[in-house]
Amino acid sequence: MTEPEKGPLGLRRGRGARERILIAARQLFREQGINSTGIDQLCSVAGVSKRTLYQHFASKDEVIAEHLRRFDPDILPGVFDCADLTPRERLLAAFEINAPLCPFIAAAVEIQDPDHPARALSRDYKTAFATRFADTAREAGAAHPEQLGEQLALLLDGASARGRVFSTESFATAAAIAAVLVDNALPTAAALPGARGGTGS
Known part of the structure; x- marks a missing residue:
């Protein structure tokens, strides 16, 4: 039996076209941006025809939207749902991910239409x-969890963006700032290393 031909990403043609399109989109959007990625290039890298792409997605906008939906649907479950960490540890663990620039930030910057699905x-x-x-x-x-949550989210977004611009260890600096914010916001006992603050145990 003849082995199916493989596309540019090493994925078999004729199978999983939708997945190959989304893998190609993730690669191209990250490396060169959304606006600089055309349908022709997307099809070439995914190893599909335009006809095949439009069988799975009505437009490039739908490719963008599905790309974003798949990024992190459960919001860092490996951090926020980790029962082995105290709440304080979970707050700080988010800064240990060292992720590349968040695609939602990139999409919001590149796409100006406020009604575009990517903006929503x-x-x-x-x-x-x-x-x-x-x-x-x-x-x-x-005492003020919503305020602390917004501060930490803003700090993490800033670290992601700054790291992309300067290629520096911005997450380490952000983690140190986050520790100060968290410890200032929590009761003294909860802020102590190893404390099971807020768990009731």
């Missing part, structure tokens, strides 16, 4: 991210 998805994701921080801050016993 970006707003929803950033709101949900701050909420995750706030819920964890509340569990840790913070």
Whole structure:
């Protein structure tokens, strides 16, 4: 039996075209931006025809939207849902990810139309991210969890953007600032290393 031909990304042609399109979109959007990525290039890298692409997505806008939906639908579950960490540790663990520039930030910068689905998805994701921080801050016993959640979300976004511009270890600096914000916001006992603050145990 003849082995199926492989496309530019080493993925088999004729199978998983939708997935190949989304993998290509993730690669191209990250490396050169959304606006600089055309349909022809997207098809070439994914190893599909335009006809195939439009069978799966009605437009490039739909590719962008699905790319964003798949980025982090559960909002860092490996951090915020980790039962092995205290609430304080979970708040700070988000700064240890060292992720590349958040695609929601990139999309919001590149796409000016406020009604574009990518803008709505970006707003929803950033709101949900701050909420995750706030819920964890509340569990840790913070007096003003929504305020702390917004501060930490803003700090993390800033670290992501600054790291992209300067290629520096911005997350390490952000983590140090986050520790100060968290410890100032939590009750003294909860801020102590190893304390199970806010868990009731």
